[in-house]
Amino acid sequence: MIWFKFNKTIPFLSLFLLALLAISCSNDDYPGQEDFVVAFEKASDNYSGEETSKNIAIVFSSPAPGDGKVDLTYDSETLLYGEDKDFTSEPNISDGVISVPFSKGSSSISFNIFKHTDTLSGEEKSIQFDIAEVIIPDFPAYAQGNTSMQVNFSESASLGGSISPEIGGPNEPNQVYVHLASQTETAVRRDIWDLGFYSGEEFYVKLNSSLYMFAGSLKTTDMSSINSNSSLVSELKNKMNFLVEDSHQYVDHPNGNLAELAIQEINENDEENPVYLVKMGNEIGTDQPETGSVAVAGADRGWKKIRILRQGEDYLLQYADLDDIEYQETTIPKTPGYSFTFYSVVDSQIAQVEPETENWDLNFTVNIEIENLPGTGSETAYGFSDYVQTNSLGDVKAYRVSTEDYNYDEFNISDIEESEFDLDQRIIGSSWRNTIPPDRGVLNTIFYVLKDATGNYYKLKFMAMENENGLRGYPKFKYELLQ
Numbered sequence: 190m191i192w193f194k195f196n197k198t199i200p201f202l203s204l205f206l207l208a209l210l211a212i213s214c215s216n217d218d219y220p221g222q223e224d225f226v227v228a229f230e231k232a233s234d235n236y237s238g239e240e241t242s243k244n245i246a247i248v249f250s251s252p253a254p255g256d257g258k259v260d261l262t263y264d265s266e267t268l269l270y271g272e273d274k275d276f277t278s279e280p281n282i283s284d285g286v287i288s289v290p291f292s293k294g295s296s297s298i299s300f301n302i303f304k305h306t307d308t309l310s311g312e313e314k315s316i317q318f319d320i321a322e323v324i325i326p327d328f329p330a331y332a333q334g335n336t337s338m339q340v341n342f343s344e345s346a347s348l349g350g351s352i353s354p355e356i357g358g359p360n361e362p363n364q365v366y367v368h369l370a371s372q373t374e375t376a377v378r379r380d381i382w383d384l385g386f387y388s389g390e391e392f393y394v395k396l397n398s399s400l401y402m403f404a405g406s407l408k409t410t411d412m413s414s415i416n417s418n419s420s421l422v423s424e425l426k427n428k429m430n431f432l433v434e435d436s437h438q439y440v441d442h443p444n445g446n447l448a449e450l451a452i453q454e455i456n457e458n459d460e461e462n463p464v465y466l467v468k469m470g471n472e473i474g475t476d477q478p479e480t481g482s483v484a485v486a487g488a489d490r491g492w493k494k495i496r497i498l499r500q501g502e503d504y505l506l507q508y509a510d511l512d513d514i515e516y517q518e519t520t521i522p523k524t525p526g527y528s529f530t531f532y533s534v535v536d537s538q539i540a541q542v543e544p545e546t547e548n549w550d551l552n553f554t555v556n557i558e559i560e561n562l563p564g565t566g567s568e569t570a571y572g573f574s575d576y577v578q579t580n581s582l583g584d585v586k587a588y589r590v591s592t593e594d595y596n597y598d599e600f601n602i603s604d605i606e607e608s609e610f611d612l613d614q615r616i617i618g619s620s621w622r623n624t625i626p627p628d629r630g631v632l633n634t635i636f637y638v639l640k641d642a643t644g645n646y647y648k649l650k651f652m653a654m655e656n657e658n659g660l661r662g663y664p665k666f667k668y669e670l671l672q
Contacts (some may be wrong), residue, residue: 216621226250227323228334230297235371236304236343243302244341245318252294257325259298259332261287267314268342275306275342276316282405286321302340314342334421341371349669351652354553357481358662360474361574364399364542366549369639369647369668375544379554380473382540384495385529386521389582391560392455394446394497394504395529396440399555400470401486401572403429403439404451407464407494415464415494416512422466426492429468436570437559439468445581445614449641452497459498466511467493469535480659482628483574493534508534528582550641552578553618553664556600558619564631575664577617584642586610589635597636597650602671610640621651630654638671646671 218445230246247259262285268275270282279301280287291298302316317339320332354365363376379399396402403427407415415422429439443448450525458461469490474483491510498505500520509516517537524530531542543549556576562569579585588609590597595604621629636650649668656663 216648229338241304244299244362246299246348248297252296253291254328255293255325258288258290260322262319262321263316265316277303296454315434316340351667355663356553356662359478361485361555361662362473365553367551377542382531382542383534384532388523388527394452395450398441398557403468403472404465405439407466409464412464412503412516413514425466431571432569437568439571440557443615455497455499457499462498464494464496467495483661485574547585547642550580573619576619578614581612581614586612587637587639592634600648617635622654
């Protein structure tokens with residue numbers, strides 16, 4: 190029998206979460222002081238290639254109010270501690286505990302794990318660390334969030350299992366990135382970013398389609414000349430809506446092709462980069478819908494005007510409310526190892542959203558699709574919930590399989606048709622479910638085959654889109670490594 194541990198990684202931006210916790214957690218015993226909250230920066234990490242050491246970070250909700258320490262315990266049934274064994278640590282483990290000290294004013298600490306033995310192909314060896322106690326004399330301190338972390342000693346792909354991405358119920362507040370090989374998921378609120386700046390060689394900028402954002406060129410480079418009374422602004426506003434003829438021209442194409450984004454490629458010549466009118470879409474919904482329905486779109490987020498230029502290898506973003514004469518300006522760097530650098534024009538800050546490009550395969554999200562508009566012969570933009578994107582920029586390919594052609598349980602690696610794989614990120618999309626009664630639910634007539642960036646093959650089948658109470662926003666799927 191093969192055992193594996195399902196490692197659910199939901200960091201929600203550890204630093205971001207901890208800041209929220211600090212704001213919301215005041216202590217009556219220490220008026221004017223915030224509780225001191227700590228957590229692992231990540232819920233898991235893997236040794237790769239020739240790596241022999243790992244630096245494990247623990248982050249704080251605020252600068253440490255005094256000197257203290259974090260006591261950690263560890264658990265491993267497959268690895269032994271010691272110089273002549275499998276691993277050691279710095280600080281050392283004493284009586285089953287690692288004590289990591291910190292000084293007043295520090296915002297994080299870390300400790301090191303040293304790997305002394307290699308793992309064989311197919312072996313699954315790991316250590317789990319748990320935050321046992323946070324100690325600062327005469328001050329409230331505790332762990333919350335990522336209180337456990339698993340360090341995996343092997344790169345072997347997960348053999349499969351079932352995953353229930355935590356998109357958060359019928360309001361679907363989270364975007365959830367799933368990595369099949371490590372069987373982990375990373376969830377972030379889908380309203381913490383507005384624009385994604387491509388980190389590759391070209392200069393592309395995408396919209397947050399999960400908030401139903403639109404953008405259209407205002408055919409000028411003068412930010413100050415644009416306001417809500419501008420004739421082109423009024424004209425564009427009427428075109429930027431769902432179920433409006435040709436409104437698909439003002440959204441990012443759902444296929445994931447960078448050349449088909451609403452904002453054209455940023456030109457080296459500044460005069461070729463116009464001001465854009467941006468419909469900011471909708472806040473995350475808060476209403477409780479009828480059973481079987483969703484409420485993903487909340488209050489209107491208004492309008493912005495933006496202009497994006499190139500500044501060496503970085504982006505220069507200018508943005509303002511529609512009627513403002515002055516505008517804000519900020520430099521957005523590319524982020525090596527990631528597909529995009531994400532930015533919130535609402536909060537005026539960079540946000541961490543996607544995992545590294547090679548560390549996710551699927552994104553469960555709300556999204557904009559392009560549909561035929563009945564009776565017009567044209568197309569329109571339209572909002573979809575329960576949507577699943579494949580990581581096309583990370584070279585994740587997929588195709589659909591009909592159960593008329595193959596039985597899921599019997600499908601094996603010899604049945605794979607390489608010519609069917611497609612980099613279009615919509616291959617799964619919304620095709621896995623039906624939202625119209627009486628047949629609402631998972632479509633049992635199809636499943637999917639995926640090929641990840643490292644060449645692993647998986648078959649994947651959805652099992653649920655609702656929980657036991659019939660509430661939407663609770664998807665579940667199973668998958669299996671084909672070898």
